[in-house]
Amino acid sequence: MLKGKSLIDPSDFSKEEFREIFDLAHEIAKDPLKYKKSCEDKILATLFFEPSTRTRFSFEAAMLRLGGQVIGFSEPNSSSVAKGESIADTIRTVENYADLAVIRHPKEGAPRVAVQSVKFPVINAGDGGHLHPTQTLTDILTIEMLKGSVENKVYGFCGDLKFGRTVHSLIKFLSNYDGVRFILVSPEELTIPEYVREEITRKNVPFIEVDKLREHLKEMDFLYMTRVQKERFFNEEDYIRLKDSFILDAEKMKHAGPETYILHPLPRVNEISIDVDDDPRAQYFNQARNGMYVRMALILKLLGIK
């Protein structure tokens, strides 16, 4: 039963609860119009303490397509936060006006603080370099649409695995499923954080950490690309030396399997060359549409409407 629950971390829900969400998302994807009046008397609050385009649009579009209303702010300078209000006080106030809230915050763990302060459902839409569980819902729906299930697959992750919140969430989620294996491709400076390593080690998920993409592409069922951000490097030299190792282009795709699908949370900068976009294995633009459907499902479940 998901009614009234919050989604802050992929470990907040059981496998069965996630199954409920994905089953409903698949139904919505087939006939979105069927749900256009489902949230007629409901209000979603979107609290974006950090700029966002696609995640906020995706949530707002999801609520509007369910017939609900949206209130919120998209940058903290336009809110009482600019006056120094705490996260706890902000969310307590919002609870008086809305039926559920979505929060994005630059500080890691901020959505957990929000949940501890209120009784209505709160959804983490990204907290610093920590987690982004609704991007994971998007990724999983896409994976299921392409290959039926998440089990017994090899998942490659490439780029910034240290600060990539979408990577942490997806790895945490997938590590609960049988037959999953990870190939983690990153420069030494940007390997997965200790808490992610601890979790996959504790759950006995096989994984390798490498710093070359090309030779491992063939084994992967999915390759999850992320951006290597220049500002993460201590010096320009390291960045210049490493950045090209983590760019996916049409030449590298020749080494990938016929069904090695490419995912990316977007926005992309140059880590996937545009000559990959027309490859049928490139699925990153389909992910965005799936994100809206799965967020519609999540909202319906947390409000107890479906």
Place this chain on the structure above:
Amino acid sequence: MLEITSIEKGIVIDHIPAGYGIKLFHLLKLEKADYTVALINNAFSKKRGKKDIIKINNTIEFDVEFLGLINADITVNIIDGGKIIKKLRLTVPERVVNIIHCKNPRCVTSVESKIDHVFHLVDPVKRSYRCEYCDDIIIPY
């Protein structure tokens, strides 16, 4: 041989790993005590070679939980009439609140002032803990 007289009524914290006595002394705010306290550094230990000991000539109340964070081998002896009347064995706590603080500058605890600092035990052998908010793993002492 340095002699520290035994206490009549109070607490002896024994088997503190050498070097941690001073830290513990300050954590218990014993520098502010108006009763007799003794910090013994580098006392002989059969098991470790050296250990620290704190003797408190008073019955004070404190949360023994965080002593387990430093080392589960630490013992707390309650003294009355010059004799040990109770020996407290410590465990590595599963959850600690407001004893240790997250060092991750990106953690929400660095900006939200009125929240508890909560950590959960990850590995009892390493005594590593995970921040409830940002998941950062630390070894407190």
